[in-house]
Amino acid sequence: MRGSSSNNLWAAVRQLLGAAWREHRGKTVVAVTLMLAGAVAAPLTGLALKWLINAVVEGRTGAAVGAAVTLAGLAVAVLTFGHFAHVAHFELSDLITLRYDEELIALTNGSAGLELHERPEHADRITVLEQEVQQARASLQALLNTGSLILAAVVTGILLAMLNPVLILLPLASIPPLLAGRRAERAIDRATTATAEATRLALNLFRLTTTAAPAKELRLFRLQWEVRSRHGELWTDVTGRLWQAQVRATAVRAAGQLLFAAGYVAAVLLVVRQAIEGDRTVGDVVLVTVLAAQVNQQVVQAVALLQDLQRMAGTHRRLRELRAAADATAGDVPDTAVPDRLRLGLDLRGVSFAYDGGTPVLCDVDLHLPAGATVAIVGESGAGKSTLVKLLCGFYRPSAGEVAVDGVDLARMSLTDWRRRIAAGFQDFVRYELVAREAVGVGDLDRVSSTDAVQAALERAGSSDIVPALRDGLDTQLGKSYADGVELSGGQWQKLALGRALMREQPLLLVLDEPTSALDAEAEYALFERYTAQAARVAAKTGGITLIVSHRFSTVRMADMIVVVSDGRVVEAGDHATLMRSRGLYAELYGMQARAYR
Numbered sequence: 335m336r337g338s339s340s341n342n343l344w345a346a347v348r349q350l351l352g353a354a355w356r357e358h359r360g361k362t363v364v365a366v367t368l369m370l371a372g373a374v375a376a377p378l379t380g381l382a383l384k385w386l387i388n389a390v391v392e393g394r395t396g397a398a399v400g401a402a403v404t405l406a407g408l409a410v411a412v413l414t415f416g417h418f419a420h421v422a423h424f425e426l427s428d429l430i431t432l433r434y435d436e437e438l439i440a441l442t443n444g445s446a447g448l449e450l451h452e453r454p455e456h457a458d459r460i461t462v463l464e465q466e467v468q469q470a471r472a473s474l475q476a477l478l479n480t481g482s483l484i485l486a487a488v489v490t491g492i493l494l495a496m497l498n499p500v501l502i503l504l505p506l507a508s509i510p511p512l513l514a515g516r517r518a519e520r521a522i523d524r525a526t527t528a529t530a531e532a533t534r535l536a537l538n539l540f541r542l543t544t545t546a547a548p549a550k551e552l553r554l555f556r557l558q559w560e561v562r563s564r565h566g567e568l569w570t571d572v573t574g575r576l577w578q579a580q581v582r583a584t585a586v587r588a589a590g591q592l593l594f595a596a597g598y599v600a601a602v603l604l605v606v607r608q609a610i611e612g613d614r615t616v617g618d619v620v621l622v623t624v625l626a627a628q629v630n631q632q633v634v635q636a637v638a639l640l641q642d643l644q645r646m647a648g649t650h651r652r653l654r655e656l657r658a659a660a661d662a663t664a665g666d667v668p669d670t671a672v673p674d675r676l677r678l679g680l681d682l683r684g685v686s687f688a689y690d691g692g693t694p695v696l697c698d699v700d701l702h703l704p705a706g707a708t709v710a711i712v713g714e715s716g717a718g719k720s721t722l723v724k725l726l727c728g729f730y731r732p733s734a735g736e737v738a739v740d741g742v743d744l745a746r747m748s749l750t751d752w753r754r755r756i757a758a759g760f761q762d763f764v765r766y767e768l769v770a771r772e773a774v775g776v777g778d779l780d781r782v783s784s785t786d787a788v789q790a791a792l793e794r795a796g797s798s799d800i801v802p803a804l805r806d807g808l809d810t811q812l813g814k815s816y817a818d819g820v821e822l823s824g825g826q827w828q829k830l831a832l833g834r835a836l837m838r839e840q841p842l843l844l845v846l847d848e849p850t851s852a853l854d855a856e857a858e859y860a861l862f863e864r865y866t867a868q869a870a871r872v873a874a875k876t877g878g879i880t881l882i883v884s885h886r887f888s889t890v891r892m893a894d895m896i897v898v899v900s901d902g903r904v905v906e907a908g909d910h911a912t913l914m915r916s917r918g919l920y921a922e923l924y925g926m927q928a929r930a931y932r
């Protein structure tokens with residue numbers, strides 16, 4: 335465990351110094367040089383003070399003046415070098431913090447699947463990292479201070495040894511507080527990790543109460559106090575456990591400091607006794623007093639710096655674990671290209687899936703989706719419809735079985751290339767606070783700023799009527815994060831999302847997962863008629879499959895194939911007429927919904 339902690343620390347030191355060097359070599363050299371020069375100057379002030387006092391006592395005026403000038407110069411170096419070093423490394427710290435932010439963004443969004451967002455242990459790690467990466471500025475300063483401290487301790491040790499070889503043991507008295515500080519920081523790190531889940535839940539509640547979307551329900555259902563109460567309970571639990579860890583850590587650090595204090599007092603008394611016996615000068619007594627005080631300061635500083643370094647090591651360890659988790663989801667190296675056109679279709683062969691080892695969501699699913707078909711997936715909530723869509727999009731790999739594209743396992747293909755051939759509109763669509771043109775255009779990044787492409791996509795989606803309603807048309811800035819941003823209704827946001835879903839004109843798979851939840855039944859039916867016509871055009875060009883997930887049975891009856899999912903299994907598949915004749919689950923659910931609309 336200790337070896338692992340040391341390895342983590344040295345790895346973090348190398349990475350941080352490497353990052354600083356890559357960002358700006360000149361500033362790195364200046365910062366390191368000034369910090370080290372200031373560190374050496376501190377113990378040398380004690381030596382200059384010894385010379386000054388001995389010269390004064392002995393009446394040597396010239397020597398006293400020289401010692402005074404030297405002392406003044408060293409004092410200026412101690413007071414100013416650190417400040418100028420701070421100026422040099424301040425910009426470096428900001429740049430490194432930015433790089434950490436960028437890496438965290440890349441790691442959380444660069445994985446092949448959704449595990450990093452949906453598995454609790456990864457979500458907890460991300461929560462801690464979101465807070466810790468902002469401390470990179472303090473980490474670089476702590477690292478530079480540590481280098482300075484080590485050099486200062488070496489010079490101090492040499493000067494002490496010149497007074498009395500026994501005094502070389504004084505710096506060794508700093509070992510107990512250092513070890514105690516390291517143990518204390520590990521305890522705090524364990525507490526931080528243990529409270530990560532509660533911290534994440536508390537932050538989610540905070541976001542819930544400070545964002546616009548939930549405000550209506552919070553007021554309508556009078557949930558403000560309930561949310562505040564739960565938020566307070568979570569933070570009370572978190573702060574209570576962290577406080578207990580801090581108290582234990584403080585007790586451990588105090589024990590280490592007491593052991594050092596005993597060594598400090600013994601060193602001063604040793605030289606004072608020699609001075610009384612005539613073996614040492616007054617200047618020697620002053621020197622050992624100054625050096626012993628500096629050793630004390632160095633120990634205190636070392637304990638504080640050790641906390642920062644251990645925290646820095648923890649940040650790099652979590653980044654490394656997150657990087658490993660992201661790499662683990664990358665999958666095998668693809669050996670088969672994504673086809674330009676579907677000829678057979680998509681197949682699920684013996685597919686089962688469970689989230690993180692839990693209860694299976696899909697069980698032994700065998701399903702063939704023919705090329706060029708419009709397929710509707712229906713079933714009650716929790717039946718496994720959205721999970722099936724996630725597997726087809728490659729967001730997860732099956733726990734058993736395989737998803738095949740034209741007979742080839744999707745695992746053998748590049749997920750990046752596969753997703754370039756997917757277009758999708760989801761129920762939980764994103765409200766991109768961009769210019770309206772870009773909020774639609776991101777559905778096809780190559781044409782993100784093309785007015786013609788965006789207008790054509792909105793037309794295909796039946797959403798072109800939203801453009802005249804926007805203040806500046808497609809140039810309208812969306813979202814209240816901007817002073818001049820326009821907030822849209824839920825239906826308007828969804829129309830933009832539908833246009834975004836149809837930006838790619840020739841997908842192999844078009845997924846529409848409850849894409850019209852904000853629209854009424856009549857508007858949804860008209861839209862699905864439009865989608866059916868669009869699906870026919872796509873099918874003629876690429877053999878693409880249009881996959882529709884909906885709770886409204888009246889709108890999916892026009893699909894070529896309807897798949898009924900229940901309890902994680904495909905229980906029926908066929909067209910509307912066939913399923914109605916079979917009088918199975920589909921006919922039952924269709925009849926229930928039809929009666930509800932009468």
